[in-house]
Amino acid sequence: MIKGKVWKFGENVDTGQLAPPVAGDLVDAAIGARYCLVNIRPEFAKTVQRGDIIVAGKNFGCGSSRESAPKNLLALGVACVIAPSFGRIFLRNAINLGLPLLECAGAPDVIKEGDMVEADLASGRIADITRGRDMRASPLPPVLMEIIEKGGLMEYARAKLQARRIKS
Amino acid sequence: MGQTMAEKFLSRKNVAGKPVRAGDIIDARVDGIMLHASSGEVDHRAMQGGFSNGVPRVFDKDKVYVILDHYQPPCDHHYAKKNKAGRDMALRLGLTHFHDAGPGIAHQMMCELGYVRPGELVPGNDSHTVLYGALNVASSGQGEAELVHAVVFGEFWYQVPPTIKIVMDGQLPPYPFAKDIMLYLAGQYGDDFAQYRSVEYTGPVAGQMSIAGRMCMSCHTVEIGGKFGLFRADEKTIEFVKARTNLPFEPVEADPDAEYERVIEVNVDEIEPQVAKPHRFGNAVPVGEAAGVKINQAIIGACSNGRFEDIEIAHRILKGRRVARGVRFLISPASNEVLKECIAAGIIPDLLDAGVYFLDPGCGVCQPNRAYMVDGEVCITAATRNFRGRYGPPDSSVYLGGPATVAAAAVAGEITDPREVLRGR
Numbered sequence: 381m382i383k384g385k386v387w388k389f390g391e392n393v394d395t396g397q398l399a400p401p402v403a404g405d406l407v408d409a410a411i412g413a414r415y416c417l418v419n420i421r422p423e424f425a426k427t428v429q430r431g432d433i434i435v436a437g438k439n440f441g442c443g444s445s446r447e448s449a450p451k452n453l454l455a456l457g458v459a460c461v462i463a464p465s466f467g468r469i470f471l472r473n474a475i476n477l478g479l480p481l482l483e484c485a486g487a488p489d490v491i492k493e494g495d496m497v498e499a500d501l502a503s504g505r506i507a508d509i510t511r512g513r514d515m516r517a518s519p520l521p522p523v524l525m526e527i528i529e530k531g532g533l534m535e536y537a538r539a540k541l542q543a544r545r546i547k548s
Numbered sequence: 549m550g551q552t553m554a555e556k557f558l559s560r561k562n563v564a565g566k567p568v569r570a571g572d573i574i575d576a577r578v579d580g581i582m583l584h585a586s587s588g589e590v591d592h593r594a595m596q597g598g599f600s601n602g603v604p605r606v607f608d609k610d611k612v613y614v615i616l617d618h619y620q621p622p623c624d625h626h627y628a629k630k631n632k633a634g635r636d637m638a639l640r641l642g643l644t645h646f647h648d649a650g651p652g653i654a655h656q657m658m659c660e661l662g663y664v665r666p667g668e669l670v671p672g673n674d675s676h677t678v679l680y681g682a683l684n685v686a687s688s689g690q691g692e693a694e695l696v697h698a699v700v701f702g703e704f705w706y707q708v709p710p711t712i713k714i715v716m717d718g719q720l721p722p723y724p725f726a727k728d729i730m731l732y733l734a735g736q737y738g739d740d741f742a743q744y745r746s747v748e749y750t751g752p753v754a755g756q757m758s759i760a761g762r763m764c765m766s767c768h769t770v771e772i773g774g775k776f777g778l779f780r781a782d783e784k785t786i787e788f789v790k791a792r793t794n795l796p797f798e799p800v801e802a803d804p805d806a807e808y809e810r811v812i813e814v815n816v817d818e819i820e821p822q823v824a825k826p827h828r829f830g831n832a833v834p835v836g837e838a839a840g841v842k843i844n845q846a847i848i849g850a851c852s853n854g855r856f857e858d859i860e861i862a863h864r865i866l867k868g869r870r871v872a873r874g875v876r877f878l879i880s881p882a883s884n885e886v887l888k889e890c891i892a893a894g895i896i897p898d899l900l901d902a903g904v905y906f907l908d909p910g911c912g913v914c915q916p917n918r919a920y921m922v923d924g925e926v927c928i929t930a931a932t933r934n935f936r937g938r939y940g941p942p943d944s945s946v947y948l949g950g951p952a953t954v955a956a957a958a959v960a961g962e963i964t965d966p967r968e969v970l971r972g973r
Contacts, residue, residue: 392739392740392828394933394935394936395935396933396935396936396937397936397937400937401915401937401938418942419937419942420936438740442739442740442773443675443770443933443935444674444675445674445677445689445690447691447692447693465743467740467743467773468743468744468773468775469675469689469691469770472694473691473694476691521573521707522573523705523707532597532693533597533693533694533696533697534593534594534696536697537597537696537701538597538599540697540701
């Protein structure tokens with residue numbers, strides 16, 4: 381169960397905002413993370429608390445395949461992102477790196493900045509505690525749940541390698 | 549019930565050997581993997597995942613293509629180190645196809661060097677990998693962690709996407725127009741109308757369109773959220789591919805009774821040249837609505853529009869004219885092959901005389917380590933994206949347009965209708 385305070389963002393938050401090219405992806409994750417969303421909310425990276433939740437409009441994470449986009453959110457301690465839809469490469473990258481995402485069409489209308497929200501990945505239940513409202517996210521495909529359960533894609537790949545007796 | 553192209557591709561590549569339908573989740577056997585400038589990241593992810601020596605094995609040395617494109621030549625020490633990481637991995641794994649300082653854009657080179665062939669399934673570590681759909685290849689961009697898995701096993705999981713069919717009617721104008729069609733579609737239907745979907749580009753205009761134009765449309769499929777952006781393989785495709793490889797291939801056709809989630813019909817005769825205003829691809833309007841916006845920088849290049857026809861139109865517009873005072877006009881061909889076409893056609897001297905800054909082939913005008921701006925400046929570009937801060941600071945503005953629109957703006961010093969500038973040319 382994830383429980384945290386909400387940061388609200390609009391539609392089409394792109395990978396250039398999550399991992400700005402000016403910051404580059406050449407530096408370590410902690411440095412890159414300082415620039416996360418800096419162009420649209422300069423205070424975000426400085427004040428976000430470990431365990432906070434992002435609720436955003438549709439098409440969150442559209443754009444590049446750069447993994448630094450979900451990696452920056454993870455480095456800042458963001459616990460999960462709730463949005464009506466995600467850029468498809470971002471969605472895969474986030475799950476692979478261990479950042480949970482929940483697809484929920486109604487979330488941006490109900491949930492407001494600063495609300496306390498509870499989210500259960502397995503059931504997809506989202507509760508806005510501040511407003512006393514319940515929502516349900518679309519379930520993740522089973523293969524993604526399996527990757528999450530194994531602890532990320534690298535763990536999943538290592539298990540598969542061992543199963544096939546290939547030496548790493 | 550028949551199958552869409554995506555269903556056919558993924559049925560053919562399904563490890564389980566069974567036909568698939570939209571919605572199925574399968575492991576698919578890949579025919580190739582494109583790794584570009586961030587190849588070293590793939591090794592790095594493997595190390596973070598506990599493989600102490602990096603990627604432990606490669607499923608087929610002939611099928612993993614490493615092309616170090618984004619940071620050539622490296623403009624600082626960090627980029628040089630990044631290139632070295634990719635170089636080290638390619639050499640350690642003994643890959644057959646490794647291009648160090650090509651130069652050129654990986655996607656263009658994958659097509660030109662015959663590394664992708666109709667009917668194949670090819671993921672890559674760049675969002676514009678979807679470009680190979682122009683050659684009837686099911687390709688899409690992925691992150692590095694996933695590609696570790698693909699490089700080791702030659703397999704990759706896919707959810708079979710539903711398909712949107714775009715039927716294009718009408719007659720293409722006598723200048724490159726693929727970008728305008730994609731901007732129009734995004735403007736009409738939204739930046740994400742093809743999210744998680746496969747797109748099939750069909751109709752008479754798909755046939756009229758050059759391979760370069762198709763590459764532009766397939767490339768921009770990611771800007772509308774798409775997973776694959778597919779054209780059928782016609783005579784033009786077969787001729788292009790056969791000139792570049794002797795390896796056999798088998799194109800994929802959609803069945804006539806395939807089931808589409810959505811069919812969108814457009815008549816290109818009714819589409820005006822488009823520009824996307826800052827900071828979204830889908831923020832597109834007919835060029836007239838942005839006319840008069842003063843520009844500081846104009847760019848033709850990138851995997852979207854760095855091919856010969858895109859540079860030739862700039863020549864047609866600029867010959868005997870000058871780039872407007874105060875405007876930097878950068879042109880970067882997509883590859884050495886494109887550069888050689890420009891040299892053979894004799895168009896470069898006129899462009900230089902007009903005041904164009906003609907750059908080497910590569911990703912630098914989009915990436916954007918060759919094209920930084922300052923706050924308050926405005927760029928019109930035929931490159932891929934206009935996200936906030938794409939060319940540096942957040943208060944610089946980027947407009948997207950086709951190469952004719954970009955060249956016309958470079959001459960006028962402001963956004964203007966390219967049809968007026970092209971009159972009589």
